[in-house]
Amino acid sequence: MRRLCIILGDQLDRNSPIFKDFDRQQDLLWMAEVAAESTHVWSHKQRIALFLSAMRHFGAELTLQAYPLYYLKLEQHHYHSLGEALGNCLQTMQPTEVRMVRPGDYRVWVEMTTTCKNYGIPLKQLQDSHFLSTPQDFRSWAGERKQLRMEFWYRQLRRQYQILMADAQQPLGGQWNYDHDNRKAFPKSGPSVLPPLLTLQTDQISEEVIKLVQDLFPAHPGSLSNFNWAVNPSQAQQVLAHFLDHALPQFGDFQDAMWQDQPFLNHSLLASSLNLKLLAPLDIIKQAEERYRQNHAKLAAVEGFIRQILGWREYVRGLYWLHMPQWKEWNALDAKHDLPSFYWTGDTDMNCLRQAIRQTLQHGYAHHIQRLMVTGLFAQLYGVQPLQVHEWYLAVYVDAVEWVELPNTLGMSQYADGGLMASKPYIASGKYIQKMSNYCQHCRFNPAKATGEDACPFTTLFWDFLDRHEMRFAGHPRMGFMVNNLRRLSAGERLAIKQKAEEVRGRSGVT
Numbered sequence: 001m002r003r004l005c006i007i008l009g010d011q012l013d014r015n016s017p018i019f020k021d022f023d024r025q026q027d028l029l030w031m032a033e034v035a036a037e038s039t040h041v042w043s044h045k046q047r048i049a050l051f052l053s054a055m056r057h058f059g060a061e062l063t064l065q066a067y068p069l070y071y072l073k074l075e076q077h078h079y080h081s082l083g084e085a086l087g088n089c090l091q092t093m094q095p096t097e098v099r100m101v102r103p104g105d106y107r108v109w110v111e112m113t114t115t116c117k118n119y120g121i122p123l124k125q126l127q128d129s130h131f132l133s134t135p136q137d138f139r140s141w142a143g144e145r146k147q148l149r150m151e152f153w154y155r156q157l158r159r160q161y162q163i164l165m166a167d168a169q170q171p172l173g174g175q176w177n178y179d180h181d182n183r184k185a186f187p188k189s190g191p192s193v194l195p196p197l198l199t200l201q202t203d204q205i206s207e208e209v210i211k212l213v214q215d216l217f218p219a220h221p222g223s224l225s226n227f228n229w230a231v232n233p234s235q236a237q238q239v240l241a242h243f244l245d246h247a248l249p250q251f252g253d254f255q256d257a258m259w260q261d262q263p264f265l266n267h268s269l270l271a272s273s274l275n276l277k278l279l280a281p282l283d284i285i286k287q288a289e290e291r292y293r294q295n296h297a298k299l300a301a302v303e304g305f306i307r308q309i310l311g312w313r314e315y316v317r318g319l320y321w322l323h324m325p326q327w328k329e330w331n332a333l334d335a336k337h338d339l340p341s342f343y344w345t346g347d348t349d350m351n352c353l354r355q356a357i358r359q360t361l362q363h364g365y366a367h368h369i370q371r372l373m374v375t376g377l378f379a380q381l382y383g384v385q386p387l388q389v390h391e392w393y394l395a396v397y398v399d400a401v402e403w404v405e406l407p408n409t410l411g412m413s414q415y416a417d418g419g420l421m422a423s424k425p426y427i428a429s430g431k432y433i434q435k436m437s438n439y440c441q442h443c444r445f446n447p448a449k450a451t452g453e454d455a456c457p458f459t460t461l462f463w464d465f466l467d468r469h470e471m472r473f474a475g476h477p478r479m480g481f482m483v484n485n486l487r488r489l490s491a492g493e494r495l496a497i498k499q500k501a502e503e504v505r506g507r508s509g510v511t
């Protein structure tokens with residue numbers, strides 16, 4: 001055999017460079033399902049089912065197209081890890097070269113490169129053409145700058161790909177960013193119209209996989225009963241069209257809003273399809289831009305959506321490869337507590353957390369503000385060890401892959417990198433959640449109170465966070481005013497908050 005060409009579980013890209021120069025007479029495609037990919041963090045059952053079903057659909061299509069494919073199914077072998085499975089094949093097949101598109105995650109990159117090295121087989125890594133920029137592009141852009149900000153990287157890509165541009169240099173509408181228009185809460189009566197839920201067909205492959213996951217991983221978190229994720233490109237296109245038709249016009253305005261018993265609102269539900277590479281980001285961006293040009297959606301809505309994919313998604317990938325593996329070690333705020341056990345069950349009196357966690361267990365999904373300003377905010381204020389928070393996020397979301405999850409969790413949400421990604425910690429009291437949702441109306445706590453029987457734990461821990469980090473943030477340009485507010489409290493009030501915070505941390509089950 002000439003080449004063994006690896007396709008990883010999140011590389012299900014029909015236009016992958018792995019197919020370039022592929023010689024069906026001499027080369028072999030290689031895919032493997034291994035248990036370690038589902039157990040290295042305690043993965044949600046839907047996340048495992050989605051990866052396996054999408055991989056099997058991809059494998060079936062390759063076979064249909066008469067590609068020579070070696071496909072290891074989970075239930076048909078005993079190799080624990082990818083490295084073990086690959087090593088065994090290298091030994092028996094003795095290819096002259098291994099080819100692989102650069103893996104998304106550092107851990108997998110180490111495992112695959114080490115295995116090839118150990119077996120003495122040269123490994124050629126190909127650039128991942130799914131993305132609109134390369135880690136090298138990002139490194140050279142970052143190299144010239146003292147401080148990195150997503151906004152400037154995003155503008156560069158907008159110019160490069162001519163997205164929402166009036167001419168070669170200037171943005172449509174004269175403004176790059178409509179973030180300020182994207183922070184509305186719903187009126188008191190709630191969302192006026194919400195997109196209908198699109199139900200995807202479950203075929204035989206998915207049914208078999210769902211049964212397999214139930215049998216092999218019964219103790220893993222989450223339920224499989226609501227599985228409704230795209231497992232192939234045609235379903236992913238269906239999800240995209242549904243979003244563009246029904247939700248995009250409202251996306252911008254209510255991007256940050258939350259509402260009781262409404263897990264999806266106007267969000268696209270596209271992250272898992274993007275991260276598995278069932279969809280190409282540029283295709284999504286162009287289709288969204290077209291909706292603006294057809295007057296189907298306002299510029300603010302379309303720009304807000306495109307910024308997430310062209311801006312944030314490319315930016316976090318660049319940052320990830322710039323700072324791995326060190327990023328995983330940082331704990332700038334010296335957070336040392338264990339993740340409260342209710343993160344795995346949703347059994348808590350705090351309604352906002354109960355809502356966000358229960359929908360996560362039911363669907364493997366929560367939208368960005370629920371992740372950042374409910375589950376992430378609470379973990380940060382509580383002082384949970386960043387690695388435990390990271391492992392939770394990597395486990396429970398269907399779209400979770402480390403290159404995008406880790407910067408969002410350790411950088412944006414936990415400030416574990418001391419400000420590398422976010423210019424200040426994303427902290428707030430319960431009043432922010434009250435402003436952006438109706439969760440507090442269904443809660444026994446009072447978001448305005450930091451002490452007392454009905455004090456909101458977010459509000460208590462918000463003041464306690466400032467108290468614990470007073471010296472660190474006193475001179476901070478964007479945090480100083482919060483510290484000044486803290487300093488207006490009397491010594492007695494500060495002591496009462498500290499005691500209440502200890503009570504919140506010590507309370508088991510309720511917090």
Ligand SMILES: Cc1cc2nc3c(=O)[nH]c(=O)nc-3n(C[C@H](O)[C@H](O)[C@H](O)COP(=O)(O)OP(=O)(O)OC[C@H]3O[C@@H](n4cnc5c(N)ncnc54)[C@H](O)[C@@H]3O)c2cc1C
Pocket residue numbers: 266267268269270271272274275305308309312313314316366367368369371372376393394397399400401404405406408409412413
């Ligand atoms: C703590 C935390 C952990 C996260 N973990 C992940 C993760 O594992 N995988 C993941 O894809 N996203 C992650 N995100 C980013 C974001 O929350 C999800 O992409 C989004 O909620 C997915 O839902 P959606 O597809 O409906 O997105 P929409 O709200 O409809 O947004 C459209 C698309 O933009 C992209 N996007 C939006 N925000 C971001 C962002 N901050 N970084 C990168 N891409 C973004 C996604 O591809 C998404 O599908 C995380 C955010 C936080 C705060």
Ligand code: SF4
Pocket residue numbers: 349350351352353429430431433434439440441443444445446447456457458459
């Ligand atoms: S009162 Fe506090 S705990 Fe309850 S929903 Fe509001 S923010 Fe969450």
